[in-house]
Amino acid sequence: MSGEASRNLTAVIVDDEELARAVLREMLKAHPEIEILGECANGFEAVKTVSERKPDLLFLDIQMPKLDGFEVLELIGSDIAVIFATAYDQHALRAFEVHAVDYLLKPVAADRFEVALERAKQRLGAPLSPPVTELAASARQPGHYSERIVVKDGTRVHIIPVAKLDYVEAQDDYVALAAQGKKHLKQQTISSLEAVLDPKNFLRIHRSYMVNLERVTKVEPYGKDSHIAILSDGTRLPVSRAGYARLRSLLDGQSA
Amino acid sequence: MHPILGHMRQLGLYLLAWIPLAVLLLYLLASPGGISLPQAMGMVLPLCLIYAFMCLSAWYSCRGAPLGTSTFSRLALTHLLAALVISGIWVLIARGLASVLASLQMFRGLDQRFAPDYPLLFASGVMIYLLAVALHYVLLSVEHARELEKREIQARVLARDSELKALKAQVNPHFLFNSLNSISALTSIDAGRARDMCIQLADFLRKTLGMGEKTVIPLREELALVRSFLSVEKVRFGARLMVEENVASEALDFAVPPLLLQPLVENAVAHGISNLTEGGWIRINVQRGNGNITGTGGKEDGAEKRLPQDASGAPGNELMIQVENNFDPEMPRRRGAGVGLVNVRQRLATRYGERASFEVRTESDRFRVSMVIPAEKMEAGL
Numbered sequence: 065m066s067g068e069a070s071r072n073l074t075a076v077i078v079d080d081e082e083l084a085r086a087v088l089r090e091m092l093k094a095h096p097e098i099e100i101l102g103e104c105a106n107g108f109e110a111v112k113t114v115s116e117r118k119p120d121l122l123f124l125d126i127q128m129p130k131l132d133g134f135e136v137l138e139l140i141g142s143d144i145a146v147i148f149a150t151a152y153d154q155h156a157l158r159a160f161e162v163h164a165v166d167y168l169l170k171p172v173a174a175d176r177f178e179v180a181l182e183r184a185k186q187r188l189g190a191p192l193s194p195p196v197t198e199l200a201a202s203a204r205q206p207g208h209y210s211e212r213i214v215v216k217d218g219t220r221v222h223i224i225p226v227a228k229l230d231y232v233e234a235q236d237d238y239v240a241l242a243a244q245g246k247k248h249l250k251q252q253t254i255s256s257l258e259a260v261l262d263p264k265n266f267l268r269i270h271r272s273y274m275v276n277l278e279r280v281t282k283v284e285p286y287g288k289d290s291h292i293a294i295l296s297d298g299t300r301l302p303v304s305r306a307g308y309a310r311l312r313s314l315l316d317g318q319s320a
Numbered sequence: 321m322h323p324i325l326g327h328m329r330q331l332g333l334y335l336l337a338w339i340p341l342a343v344l345l346l347y348l349l350a351s352p353g354g355i356s357l358p359q360a361m362g363m364v365l366p367l368c369l370i371y372a373f374m375c376l377s378a379w380y381s382c383r384g385a386p387l388g389t390s391t392f393s394r395l396a397l398t399h400l401l402a403a404l405v406i407s408g409i410w411v412l413i414a415r416g417l418a419s420v421l422a423s424l425q426m427f428r429g430l431d432q433r434f435a436p437d438y439p440l441l442f443a444s445g446v447m448i449y450l451l452a453v454a455l456h457y458v459l460l461s462v463e464h465a466r467e468l469e470k471r472e473i474q475a476r477v478l479a480r481d482s483e484l485k486a487l488k489a490q491v492n493p494h495f496l497f498n499s500l501n502s503i504s505a506l507t508s509i510d511a512g513r514a515r516d517m518c519i520q521l522a523d524f525l526r527k528t529l530g531m532g533e534k535t536v537i538p539l540r541e542e543l544a545l546v547r548s549f550l551s552v553e554k555v556r557f558g559a560r561l562m563v564e565e566n567v568a569s570e571a572l573d574f575a576v577p578p579l580l581l582q583p584l585v586e587n588a589v590a591h592g593i594s595n596l597t598e599g600g601w602i603r604i605n606v607q608r609g610n611g612n613i614t615g616t617g618g619k620e621d622g623a624e625k626r627l628p629q630d631a632s633g634a635p636g637n638e639l640m641i642q643v644e645n646n647f648d649p650e651m652p653r654r655r656g657a658g659v660g661l662v663n664v665r666q667r668l669a670t671r672y673g674e675r676a677s678f679e680v681r682t683e684s685d686r687f688r689v690s691m692v693i694p695a696e697k698m699e700a701g702l
Contacts, residue, residue, distance in 0.1 A: 130648070
């Protein structure tokens with residue numbers, strides 16, 4: 065029976081352990097309507113395969129080499145139904161916060177797998193969920209800040225340690241991340257990025273700018289009511305009135 | 321138990337303290353015109369001995385009215401009343417003694433001559449009893465403090481023991497669930513390997529559980545546990561997991577705390593191998609020697625430094641243990657990292673104190689834990 069409801073789906077399996085992939089592969093055998101496009105053993109491969117082959121469904125391990133499952137999800141966008149499969153149940157809450165379809169615990173039970181698959185099929189028929197990047201960012205626990213930022217450039221993935229980040233500039237729906245003389249574009253708002261960066265090191269000095277405080281060498285008045293920050297590489301960034309007030313209170317707080 | 325009556329030494333000291341009191345009484349009673357010194361001694365010595373023991377009864381009234389909780393009026397009333405009664409009894413005994421002694425040639429007429437001194441005797445009896453009360457309160461508080469200290473130490477030892485036991489018996493749930501998942505995968509791919517892995521896993525769990533009870537085990541057993549752990553992980557990671565073991569055979573029979581190496585190896589797998597796409601290596605080195613491993617590495621040649629062999633060839637009195645692995649420096653440190661390290665470090669410190677050292681060193685993509693512990697032989701009964 066090939067009714068209109070059961071359209072063919074494509075899937076990619078991501079897990080660094082061969083045997084873990086084998087379990088999912090075997091369980092998918094019972095579903096001829098799902099075609100496995102590929103298998104990946106790490107986060108980089110996953111991002112590459114997903115952007116090249118655009119599967120409907122992604123089985124994603126969380127702890128993996130290179131990029132973890134959450135970072136992969138952050139980079140691949142939101143039109144894919146993601147099912148996490150992991151032995152690490154402390155991530156369950158976060159998985160649902162980033163709108164994963166389901167969360168399978170290893171060892172994976174067959175009936176539980178069927179439930180997850182059913183949910184995924186329903187999700188694929190439903191309207192798009194909010195951008196995953198925002199959610200992935202908001203799902204971090206308070207007090208725990210990102211140590212690195214992942215950026216996708218075509219099928220390549222750049223990892224920028226936050227310590228190497230000079231400043232961030234908002235550009236419409238994107239942010240430009242300036243690090244070591246290069247700029248990387250990422251589809252994310254500056255506010256959601258602000259939320260995951262440690263406020264001790266990064267300060268929003270302007271509606272469109274956030275700066276790594278270690279890079280700031282000088283702050284000079286610039287015109288009436290506004291200032292300009294000069295970074296160690298000579299870059300000049302505008303500082304708004306509110307930004308200047310924040311900067312002052314932070315510096316006063318440090319010297320006190 | 322009574323703090324003075326119960327111990328011969330304390331009793332001896334207490335009676336010694338009575339000698340000055342007896343001398344004082346002698347001085348007060350003997351007078352040139354009245355009672356002669358030998359007569360006074362005949363009275364005072366037995367009376368002091370008797371009263372010394374009577375005063376020990378203050379212990380019971382002191383316990384009945386603890387300083388901390390009783391009101392002042394209750395304290396004053398209890399002890400004054402007791403002092404009056406005890407001293408009264410003592411005076412009665414003195415009269416009896418005087419009349420008995422008076423029948424002797426030497427003490428003739430003593431009872432009459434002693435009569436004016438009874439009020440003095442009664443007053444000193446009251447004073448001495450109150451002194452005894454003070455002494456007993458001091459003894460009580462000393463005993464109380466000692467008791468508290470003992471209980472605190474016991475509690476601390478108990479807490480540490482149970483903590484250690486819990487740490488030792490800990491099996492990492494991630495390891496367990498991932499292994500079960502591997503077995504689940506193998507059941508349909510290769511039933512024989514699935515069974516093998518079940519047995520390896522059971523073997524590891526049995527060994528781990530058995531170690532919670534022991535304080536030390538031979539290094540040989542610890543290495544067997546490590547191998548059993550790695551054989552399970554080898555199924556999960558396949559060729560990605562490479563292990564190099566370099567253990568001096570003479571070190572195998574020395575005593576080490578249980579689960580000294582296994583948590584370090586587990587750490588190496590979790591933070592090293594599992595993050596490396598192409599796999600990684602773990603090196604376990606154990607040598608017997610002298611001096612510390614860490615001090616020699618940082619001097620001139622920062623390059624690969626092997627464990628220093630004992631140049632003289634004499635057997636060393638220390639075990640030098642290293643667990644080294646490579647890792648991906650680009651991966652952020654996961655939370656929960658280092659719990660195993662802290663655990664091992666604490667256990668070494670508890671067991672060996674200053675005699676053991678523990679050092680963690682990260683060099684580009686290498687992570688190394690170096691430990692030095694005293695080389696102790698396993699003893700029977702440990």
